[in-house]
Amino acid sequence: QAVVTQEPSVTVSPGGTVTLTCASSTGAVTSTSYSNWFQQKPGQAPRTLIYQTTNRHSWTPARFSGSLLGGKATLTLSDVQPEDEAEYFCLLHYGNAWVFGGGAKVTVL
Amino acid sequence: QVQLVQSGTEVKQPGASVKVSCKASGYTFTAYHMHWVRQAPGQGLQWMGCINLNSGDTFYAQSLQGRVTMTRDTSITTGYMDLSSLMSDDTAVYYCAMEVGGGQWLDWGRGTLITVSS
Numbered sequence: 001q002a003v004v005t006q007e008p009s010v011t012v013s014p015g016g017t018v019t020l021t022c023a024s025s026t027g028a029v030t031s032t033s034y035s036n037w038f039q040q041k042p043g044q045a046p047r048t049l050i051y052q053t054t055n056r057h058s059w060t061p062a063r064f065s066g067s068l069l070g071g072k073a074t075l076t077l078s079d080v081q082p083e084d085e086a087e088y089f090c091l092l093h094y095g096n097a098w099v100f101g102g103g104a105k106v107t108v109l
Numbered sequence: 110q111v112q113l114v115q116s117g118t119e120v121k122q123p124g125a126s127v128k129v130s131c132k133a134s135g136y137t138f139t140a141y142h143m144h145w146v147r148q149a150p151g152q153g154l155q156w157m158g159c160i161n162l163n164s165g166d167t168f169y170a171q172s173l174q175g176r177v178t179m180t181r182d183t184s185i186t187t188g189y190m191d192l193s194s195l196m197s198d199d200t201a202v203y204y205c206a207m208e209v210g211g212g213q214w215l216d217w218g219r220g221t222l223i224t225v226s227s
Contacts, residue, residue, distance in 0.1 A: 001170075001171055001172070034211065034212025035212075036212065036214045038154075038214075040154075045204055045217045045218065045219050045220050046146075046154065046204070046206075046217055047217065048206075048214045048215060048216070048217070051212060051213045051214050051215075052211065052212045052213055055213070057215070089153065089154050091154075091156070091214070093212055096168040097156070097168065097170060097171070098144070098156040098159075099156060100146075100153060100154040100155065100156055101153075102153050103153045103154070
């Protein structure tokens with residue numbers, strides 16, 4: 001089974017910008033990986049932020065953006081707010097299976 | 110208003126089976142895939158599998174093949190996840206989530222805590 005890798009933790013200042021990455025052990029992440037990004041706060045269910053690499057849901061703040069860069073999927077948080085402190089998971093598609101990354105804990109400090 | 114309502118917390122003995130339900134409201138039920146994802150205490154998310162709510166076709170994670178079964182009842186817009194031969198490692202919160210298809214994940218249920226303990 002493929003392994004999906006994220007940085008375990010990052011720290012960002014309020015108002016700053018941070019980019020999270022999502023890499024696949026099988027090679028470059030592409031549009032057909034259909035990357036999704038989820039936000040999870042303690043004690044809550046995950047919430048889908050980004051689907052199909054770049055698309056925001058109606059409930060996703062515009063400061064969250066997804067893209068592909070250097071063979072990885074990325075999630076960029078701009079103008080970071082205190083309420084963005086959470087764990088972020090990426091998800092990649094492999095044929096008939098999906099694999100989550102290990103999660104990236106974002107601390108706003 | 111779209112909503113996914115899951116069944117309640119359960120405690121099971123090792124070796125037993127558990128069936129978790131996920132009632133979908135506000136959706137055109139058969140237009141979606143329902144995924145099941147679990148999260149062990151303090152751990153990340155693990156994709157378990159999915160069911161095409163129209164055709165009933167299922168796809169399961171390799172690690173759970175033979176122990177997991179996903180079904181649906183379109184008449185009551187409810188999906189089910191059945192996990193057998195439970196072990197302590199199966200202790201987790203189990204989530205259902207909807208996908209339109211083509212990789213567009215949408216909403217999640219609030220989760221169901223399953224504890225496996227003797």
